[in-house]
Amino acid sequence: MNSALALAELPLLERRTLSDTVYEALSDLLASGRLAPGDRLSLRQSAAALGVSVMPVREAVSRLAADGVLEVAPNRVIRVPVMGAAAFRALVETRIAVEGVAVARAAERRTTGELAAIRSAEAAFRAEAEAAEPDRARAVQLNRDLHFAIYGACGLGPLQEIIARLWLKAGPVINLDLRAHPERLLQGFALRRHAEAVTAIEARDGAAAAAAIAADIREAAEFILTRGGLRDVERED
Amino acid sequence: MNSALALAELPLLERRTLSDTVYEALSDLLASGRLAPGDRLSLRQSAAALGVSVMPVREAVSRLAADGVLEVAPNRVIRVPVMGAAAFRALVETRIAVEGVAVARAAERRTTGELAAIRSAEAAFRAEAEAAEPDRARAVQLNRDLHFAIYGACGLGPLQEIIARLWLKAGPVINLDLRAHPERLLQGFALRRHAEAVTAIEARDGAAAAAAIAADIREAAEFILTRGGLRDVERED
DNA sequence: TCACCCGAACTGTGATCACAGATCACTAGC
DNA sequence: GCTAGTGATCTGTGATCACAGTTCGGGTGA
Numbered sequence A, B: 001m002n003s004a005l006a007l008a009e010l011p012l013l014e015r016r017t018l019s020d021t022v023y024e025a026l027s028d029l030l031a032s033g034r035l036a037p038g039d040r041l042s043l044r045q046s047a048a049a050l051g052v053s054v055m056p057v058r059e060a061v062s063r064l065a066a067d068g069v070l071e072v073a074p075n076r077v078i079r080v081p082v083m084g085a086a087a088f089r090a091l092v093e094t095r096i097a098v099e100g101v102a103v104a105r106a107a108e109r110r111t112t113g114e115l116a117a118i119r120s121a122e123a124a125f126r127a128e129a130e131a132a133e134p135d136r137a138r139a140v141q142l143n144r145d146l147h148f149a150i151y152g153a154c155g156l157g158p159l160q161e162i163i164a165r166l167w168l169k170a171g172p173v174i175n176l177d178l179r180a181h182p183e184r185l186l187q188g189f190a191l192r193r194h195a196e197a198v199t200a201i202e203a204r205d206g207a208a209a210a211a212a213i214a215a216d217i218r219e220a221a222e223f224i225l226t227r228g229g230l231r232d233v234e235r236e237d
Numbered sequence C: 001t002c003a004c005c006c007g008a009a010c011t012g013t014g015a016t017c018a019c020a021g022a023t024c025a026c027t028a029g030c
Numbered sequence D: 001g002c003t004a005g006t007g008a009t010c011t012g013t014g015a016t017c018a019c020a021g022t023t024c025g026g027g028t029g030a
Helices: A004-008 A018-031 A043-050 A054-066 A085-109 A112-129 A136-154 A157-180 A189-202 A206-227 B004-008 B018-031 B043-050 B054-066 B085-109 B112-129 B136-154 B157-180 B189-202 B206-227
Strands: none
Touching (some): A018 A043, A018 A054, A018 A157, A085 A189, A085 B157, A157 A206, A157 B157, A189 A206, B018 B043, B043 B054, B085 B157, B085 B189, B085 B206, B112 B136, B136 B157, B157 B206
16 A cells, blocks of 8 residues: 555566567577578477477467468468568568658657667677678677667657568578678678668658668668579479 | 469469468457457457357467557456557557558559559448448448558558558557547548549559548547547556 | 389377466455 | 455466378388
8 A cells, every 4th residue: 555656666577478488489590590481390399399388389380470470381381481582572672661761750750869879789780790700690680789779769669560570571581691691791781871871860861861771671682682592483382 | 294284373272270260250350349449358258259169269369469459468368458649649650651651652553453443442432431321330341441452552462461450450449439439431531531542543643642541541540539539548457 | 113002100270178377256354 | 344365266378189181201013
C-alpha cells in the first residue's frame, strides 16, 4: 500500500519463453548468413542441437515461416527460401522504398542525441572496415547497428519492425555473398554512402539522406546480382 | 517422362494445414473488428469453438502475436492489444508512408488491365456506400478490396505483404469504430478520396495518388481520434 | 548393368498429457 | 464488516506420443 509509488516505477519485465529464445537463435543464424538459401532445417535436429523439445522450435519456425524468412515446402520440408533474381530485385526495391522514408523522417526529426549515436555507429563501422584485417561478422553487425541507429530516429515503431523483418529476409542472401566475396567491403562503397547519409542527417536533408541509403542498398544488391549468384529459378526440382 | 513439358505448367498446389485455417479464421475475426481491442482469447476455448485441438490454435496465435496483431501479456493472457492514441498515430503515419509509396508506384506502373480492376473495385465500393441501407461488413470488405487492387499494381510482392500486416494490425480499432459509428461511411470522405486516387492513377500521377490515399487514411484516423475512443494508457491495471 | 520396388528411417502435423503460474470465489480471522 | 489467505479452476508452455507422408538406400528383378 505505502509503496505504491515505488512499485509504479518498476519496469514491467518481459517474459521469455523458450520459443522466443529459439526464435532469436534461428534469426541470428539467418541474419548472419550461416544458414544459406536452400539449406534445410529439421525440427528434431534443431531441437536436439538446442537442447529443447520440438515444441519451441516449431513455434519459432512457424513465426519465421510467416515472415517468409523460412518456407515449408509442399513436401513438408523446411528450408531457407532460394530467391530468384526477380524476387531479390523486388525485395531490394521494397527495402529502398521503406528504408528510404524511414531515413528521410529520421533526418528531419533526429534529436542531437540520436545524431550522436548515429555518428558513433558510423565511426565504429568505418574503423572496422578500414582495419588491416576486418572481421567480416563484426563488420556485418556494425553495419546493421548503424542502419538501425538511423531508423531508430524516425520515431515510428511499426516502421522499424517492418525494416527489421526485411533485413531478416534479405540477410541470408546478402551475408552469404559477403562471406564468399569479402572484397565488397574493401571497395568502400558502403563507407562513402554512409558518410553521405550522416552528412545529410546532420543537415536535416531528408531527400539527400534517403538517396544515400538507397544508393547503399542498391550498390550492394547490384554487386550480388552482377556476380550472378542468383539464377532465376522457377521451381526447384 | 514424355509429359515433362505439360507437368511443368502445373500450378504447385499450396498445402493447407489446420494452423493455416485457424490463422485465417482469427485474422478474419480481427480484420472485421469482431474481436475488439482488449478482448481476451483462450486457446482452449478457441480450439473447442473451432473443433480442433489447441495445437493449431497455438501456432496461429503465435504468428499473430509475432505480427503484433495479438499480444500475450506477462500474465500469459492473450488479448487484442489496446492501442493508445500515440501508438495509433504511429501506426497511421507508418501506413501513410508505406501505402503512399505503393500507390505512387502503382500509379506509374499500372497496366490497363489493373486500371480496369481498380475502377470496378471503386465502383463496387461506391455502390455499396451509396446504397439506401449500406451493409457495413460488406462495405469494409469492398474498401479493402479496392485498396489492395491498387497496391497489387505496384509490382512489389513484399510491399503488399507488409501492407496486409499493417491492415491486420489496424483492423480491430478501425472496424470496431466503424461498427459503433457507421455515420463515417455516410459522410462520403472515403468516396471522394477514392475517386481522386483513381483519377490520379489513370493519369499516372504518382504524387497525386499518394496524396489522395494519404488523405483517405488520415481522415479516417482523425475521425476516430477526435471521437476520443482511444485514451492514452501507459499500463493496464 | 540398370531399373524398379519395398522397407526402414526420417519428415512435419496434430492430439494429449503434465506443470507452473495466475485468477477468482470463498471462507476464516481480526 | 472487511481484509487476508486459501484452494479449485482456469491460463499458456513444454514434453511426449501417434500418425501419415516423404525420402533414401539396399536388394531383387529383368
